[in-house]
Amino acid sequence: MFVEKGANLGSSNSLAVKAGKFFLTVSKRGMVGAAILCIICVVAIFAPFVAPYDPYVLGSEVLQPPNRAHLCGTDHLGRDVFSMLVYGTRVSLIVGVMAALISGLIGTIAGGIAGFFGGATDRAISAIVDVFLMIPTFFLIIIIVAMFGSSFVNVMVIIGLTSWPSNARLMRAQALSIRERGFVVGARAIGESGWSVLFRHVIPNGILPVLANTIMQVAGAILTEAGLSFLGLGDPNVISWGQLVQVGSTYLTSGWWVSTFGGLAVVLTVMGFYLLGDGISDVLNSLSSGEWR
Amino acid sequence: MVTILVVLLLNFLIIHLAPGDPVRILSGMDNPSEEVMEALRVKYGLDKPLSVQMFNYFAALLRGDLGFSISYNLPVAKLISEKVGPTLLLTFSSAVIGLILGASSALFSSRRRVVWIDTVLSFLSYVFYSMPSFWLGLILILVFAVNLHVFPTSGIVSLREPQIGIMYYLDVLWHSFLPVTCLALINFPIYYRITHSSISSVLHENFIGLFRATGMDERKIFGKYISRNAILPTITIFGLQIGYAVTGATLVETVFAWPGMGRLLINAVFRRDYPLLMGIYLIMSVSVAIAMIVVDVLYAVLDPRIRYT
Numbered sequence: 001m002f003v004e005k006g007a008n009l010g011s012s013n014s015l016a017v018k019a020g021k022f023f024l025t026v027s028k029r030g031m032v033g034a035a036i037l038c039i040i041c042v043v044a045i046f047a048p049f050v051a052p053y054d055p056y057v058l059g060s061e062v063l064q065p066p067n068r069a070h071l072c073g074t075d076h077l078g079r080d081v082f083s084m085l086v087y088g089t090r091v092s093l094i095v096g097v098m099a100a101l102i103s104g105l106i107g108t109i110a111g112g113i114a115g116f117f118g119g120a121t122d123r124a125i126s127a128i129v130d131v132f133l134m135i136p137t138f139f140l141i142i143i144i145v146a147m148f149g150s151s152f153v154n155v156m157v158i159i160g161l162t163s164w165p166s167n168a169r170l171m172r173a174q175a176l177s178i179r180e181r182g183f184v185v186g187a188r189a190i191g192e193s194g195w196s197v198l199f200r201h202v203i204p205n206g207i208l209p210v211l212a213n214t215i216m217q218v219a220g221a222i223l224t225e226a227g228l229s230f231l232g233l234g235d236p237n238v239i240s241w242g243q244l245v246q247v248g249s250t251y252l253t254s255g256w257w258v259s260t261f262g263g264l265a266v267v268l269t270v271m272g273f274y275l276l277g278d279g280i281s282d283v284l285n286s287l288s289s290g291e292w293r
Numbered sequence: 294m295v296t297i298l299v300v301l302l303l304n305f306l307i308i309h310l311a312p313g314d315p316v317r318i319l320s321g322m323d324n325p326s327e328e329v330m331e332a333l334r335v336k337y338g339l340d341k342p343l344s345v346q347m348f349n350y351f352a353a354l355l356r357g358d359l360g361f362s363i364s365y366n367l368p369v370a371k372l373i374s375e376k377v378g379p380t381l382l383l384t385f386s387s388a389v390i391g392l393i394l395g396a397s398s399a400l401f402s403s404r405r406r407v408v409w410i411d412t413v414l415s416f417l418s419y420v421f422y423s424m425p426s427f428w429l430g431l432i433l434i435l436v437f438a439v440n441l442h443v444f445p446t447s448g449i450v451s452l453r454e455p456q457i458g459i460m461y462y463l464d465v466l467w468h469s470f471l472p473v474t475c476l477a478l479i480n481f482p483i484y485y486r487i488t489h490s491s492i493s494s495v496l497h498e499n500f501i502g503l504f505r506a507t508g509m510d511e512r513k514i515f516g517k518y519i520s521r522n523a524i525l526p527t528i529t530i531f532g533l534q535i536g537y538a539v540t541g542a543t544l545v546e547t548v549f550a551w552p553g554m555g556r557l558l559i560n561a562v563f564r565r566d567y568p569l570l571m572g573i574y575l576i577m578s579v580s581v582a583i584a585m586i587v588v589d590v591l592y593a594v595l596d597p598r599i600r601y602t
């Protein structure tokens with residue numbers, strides 16, 4: 001694989017440009033994912049300008065097939081499907097990113113503590129992780145959402161709270177190896193407290209694999225949210241892609257476009273996150289195999 | 294064994310601490326009188342303290358009694374045994390087909406090393422990996438059932454013209470084609486990705502280079518050494534999937550109106566049917582535990598480096 005060597009390091013290229021070039025040479029799929037996600041983020045941020053109609057306003061033209069006025073047709077209440085897709089981007093991204101952040105935060109801290117301090121703490125945390133990994137999370141989420149209500153915030157917190165164990169496992173493994181390294185032993189030797197070493201040295205140095213996994217979890221969270229909405233367990237007050245698929249499934253024979261475009265949006269976004277996550281893993285692998293100096 | 298107990302305990306607590314009163318739903322009235330509610334509570338043992346309910350439940354479990362479903366008015370064991378067949382038919386066959394599709398295409402693409410085949414396969418694996426299963430189901434229904442009329446939209450048998458004998462099995466097969474295809478396609482990228490990445494890590498091992506250097510037949514290297522080493526992680530994933538297979542695939546079962554465990558679970562959730570939920574969870578945790586043991590044993594058989602003493 002072609003990688004720029006150190007000769008360039010002193011040139012006027014900024015670090016960001018170099019990082020970008022490096023990313024592109026190491027992982028094309030990562031760049032594709034990043035590009036998809038950039039477009040989707042722009043759509044989400046500028047939703048009111050992108051969407052031609054207000055997605056919450058009901059119209060008289062019900063179940064119109066895709067045409068010039070309505071790019072993706074209209075649903076059974078006369079709402080413009082394209083505008084609903086555009087606004088749905090916000091919901092999916094917020095749920096996905098927030099859930100993954102919660103999971104990443106808990107997983108990093110729990111895994112870091114378990115791996116760094118070891119002993120009884122480690123055994124306790126590992127036991128909890130094992131139990132969580134045995135339960136099919138989707139069922140747990142269904143049950144909790146059904147019992148505690150399906151507001152937008154609930155859904156994202158519950159997804160976050162049930163998906164942290166894989167992050168904890170990764171961070172624990174990282175902490176186990178990092179705590180034996182020279183700089184950690186040195187920091188302890190000059191009298192830094194355990195917690196300070198954990199948060200200032202161990203976690204920052206071991207965070208990258210967790211980051212790659214967390215980005216993958218955004219994709220998983222978006223799929224889970226879509227699934228919940230499809231089962232009728234999503235927030236009924238906000239427009240989401242899963243809800244669109246569910247609404248459309250009733251009108252499959254008379255309006256195929258409602259479900260079809262809702263699902264396509266999910267596929268595209270989720271694929272963007274998977275590609276980016278794999279891209280980061282590619283970068284990590286080539287870093288650890290020493291191709292970049 | 295301890296894990297199973299912890300899982301059960303957790304579920305018991307989560308389910309029972311949740312808001313929502315099953316008695317209210319059970320009574321079938323919007324505002325049931327206090328006497329009716331009280332009588333129902335006593336009947337189902339819901340008036341006792343939580344610890345007593347828990348003790349009673351575990352005591353019954355030891356006798357092999359899974360309890361009595363509140364909403365279906367049938368023993369939980371009977372309900373589960375009715376639904377487990379269709380679910381296993383769906384999940385097991387799609388896991389096997391997904392495994393064969395994924396593992397063999399990964400083997401094929403790494404063996405041939407033709408760039409476009411590799412690109413197409415990994416593109417497909419990304420697409421299906423990102424696809425919500427329920428949406429794929431709907432699209433299959435749209436194309437093959439609604440437009441082409443070659444497969445039925447839902448159910449497991451034809452209700453209008455019940456079949457008998459061999460025709461019955463063909464009918465089931467015909468109905469299961471779309472849901473099994475759907476789940477198999479969703480499973481395909483899981484196996485493709487894991488097999489593909491483990492093959493490429495084995496390819497760089499020194500012993501493979503040694504075999505090549507000795508002039509060993511490429512087919513033998515692949516068939517005997519690479520695939521055997523690369524299949525191990527795939528087997529782990531397969532085992533876990535089989536463990537979860539009992540719980541069914543809620544979303545796909547919902548789309549195809551498949552009478553399986555997934556839908557039973559959803560109904561139990563919506564109706565606050567505690568005993569049924571607990572029963573499903575028990576079966577699930579036991580099957581996952583068994584699957585893990587089976588995977589460990591398989592590992593020992595397939596990988597001579599691992600021997601249990």
